[in-house]
Amino acid sequence: MSMNLRQIEVFRAVMITGSISGASQLLFVSQPAVSRLLSHTESRVGFALFERIKGRLYATPEAKKLFREVEQVYAGVLRVNELARELGEHREGILNVVSSPSVGQMVIPQAMATFRHSHPQVKLGFQFLGYAPLVERLLNHQADLGVTILPVEHPNLDTTPLGSGRLVCICPYNHPLSRRAILGADDLLAFPLVAYDRGSPFGVLVTGWFEAHGQGYRTAIEVGSPQNACALVQAGAGIALVDEFSVRSWPASQLVVRPLHEAPALHANLVHSRFEPLSQIAQTFVGVLRELMQSEGFEAEGRSVDSIA
CATH class of the missing domain: 3.40.190.10 (Periplasmic binding protein-like II)
Structure with missing residues (x-):
């Protein structure tokens, strides 16, 4: 049987605090409520999550394995809540950019500074990363677009020369x-x-x-x-x-x-998901970035911004 989000939350709280009382304080619910839900969860999954020895709870090997997966689920829930909050606060939108260090030291910061003048309500995020983390962020939809001078070949990513x-x-x-x-x-x-x-x-x-x-x-x-x-x-x-x-x-x-x-x-390339068109905000930022490349003397190449929407 599967676990619902509430059961996952209670299980995680007990794992973190190591006790029923600690979990009840963390979740602001009564200890009997935590005990009942934990017992019901063990019945649903079909195996014991904790051993009770001399009044203390000890996680079983199965619980420890399960906890690693639960932490990933919980991190995803936190990202959803954070995104919902940010969308409420920044109604014009959010743009997260990743880049290789070569273009991340000067080109991207200058483009962001210019973009901010005309779009002050857009929340911007920026990190420069190594090749593997950059690709991972794009594939996991944790970044809207990337800029790198290293070749990126992946069936789920589209690459467009910028300069x-x-x-x-x-x-x-x-x-x-x-x-x-x-x-x-x-x-x-x-x-x-x-x-x-x-x-x-x-x-x-x-x-x-x-x-x-x-x-x-x-x-x-x-x-x-x-x-x-x-x-x-x-x-x-x-x-x-x-x-x-x-x-x-x-x-x-x-x-x-x-x-x-x-x-x-060496070509500076725009990289983004092949299956999702760039947002209007992202297209505008790419236009600013392309103009900056030209003004800095880096030869612009490739398709227009409109063609990558």
Whole structure:
């Protein structure tokens, strides 16, 4: 037999507090009421949830397994209540955005600031995440749209190009490479390189560029993201290859940026559910984001905002 929401609530309260009296205080009901409902729940599921030893309750192994699932259900109920509250408070709507760190440091915050001027009543949410958490948020409908420079291939997600940049080299001021107009792979070999795990998306990109120019490379410091690389280069730890989106979030006075010979392009992509059209609010935000990309010099590509509704 199945458990209803009230039985789930009582079971969870007993698990959390460890006693009938604690559950009654948590739920603001009498102890006999909790005892009756707990007994009825055990009858419905067909097995004991608690063992009573010397006047204390101890959860059975079955109850512990059940509790893990109950916590997920309870978290979902809390999200429903939170959404209902937010919809009541923000009648113009809610927009939750996730992005990769590269565009999350500068591009998305600027777009949100611009969007807020014309839509002050819309509640905005924003996080920059790694690849897997970003995709998970979109698939679980915990975010309305995502923006990432890493390729996203999933049958339930739709991808639309917003703009593009290139891989560039960054170095400290007064570095020998700062006097070059454009850099090739052989120009970089004499200097300590801040790079990435070769199996990571950026590691594959950097390795591919060196190999395309007939060169290998040695990593002096391995980092997890272009933002880490920028910080180390700014501190004078070496040089690095990063995307233009990341380096644009750093003050121009802190880093020297030089183009690479035949540098690969990196595309900023809008990602959202393939089965749900973007809301009018989301479409408006995407329009603001696309205009910002153009004004910052990132070449706009792909379909119009209207075509992704």
